[in-house]
Amino acid sequence: MSKANKNTRTTHMKIENTNSRPENTTDTEWRHTDLDARIKAGVQSYESDIPMNVEAAFMKELERIAPEVTSGKHRHKRRTMVWGALATAASILLAALLLFSPLFKNTPIPPLQGSDTVEEGVFVDSVSIDGAPADTYIVDSGDSNMTIVWAERPGNES
């Protein structure tokens, strides 16, 4: 190895001979048998950290490519905004239902199709079973306010 300038050596690095040679071994023998380990040790002896400017430049570029935030705080904020929007929409819908529902009260319903009798005060549009108009009967219990609507498949004999 060529001898480096003494001043340069002391300025730039300290060189240590960290190789330990087994006793009773010639230098040549030791180098031949342990070559891979020495190469590995030599290669792995020098390692540097990633410079901060390199890492910062990468993160900056990454933010530019993928600007959507990914921290937990921002995910929570995004999720909160979605729930807030849904809650607002639901409130508006509920308010509309409450506001306009009185308009549907007392709307007359056409008489039941296919029935022989129509009870006073009860109007049912139609009753179908399996897509076919059903025979429908309305029974007023008399004692209570309950009205029973009975529907049968046409042609059924009870």
Added chain:
Amino acid sequence: MNGNTMTLNFAGQTRPIHGQAAAICEETAVPDYKELFLQLLVPVKKFLYNFIQKSMNFSADADDIFQDTLLKGFRYFHSFDRDRSFKTWIFTIAHNLMKDHFSTNNALLPATDIEQLEDGVNRRVPEDAREIYSAAKKLKPKHREVFFLFYYNEFKIPEIADITGLTKVNVKFILQQARKSVKKILEVQL
């Protein structure tokens, strides 16, 4: 890892996650694309940086190649096969970028001798390291990559073949040639 498949959404596409990526998702409950990529990168990036530095003879272009590798890895992370090793995958990207760089720049890189590297603190370098890096500098770019993938990053022969696109026989041959070259230099120093 359980039998259920987790999915993540990126750019409107739903993809299953399993393997190494799914293990991290399960541990940290972080299905976010960018965070997942950065988490997988943490144990790998210092070795990746040093590998690129050594393979490019500590050239100034090494930093650019390193950044390009990470950015390209992020851009194509959606195509990463979750069953594959992330480390092998990102090193493959680095290899391809260096290969393109060497083909356009004809391997005439402004190299830096290891003696000239300083970080303001006296750095202890074993005596052999200087000779080994001198020997490695004389190798062809592709051979130098294989050399450092084996001795620095400690990849196995099949992994090196996967990264570089060479056959296993070729990788072994290159390593043998590199050993001979280093041995010659080390013997000369006696």
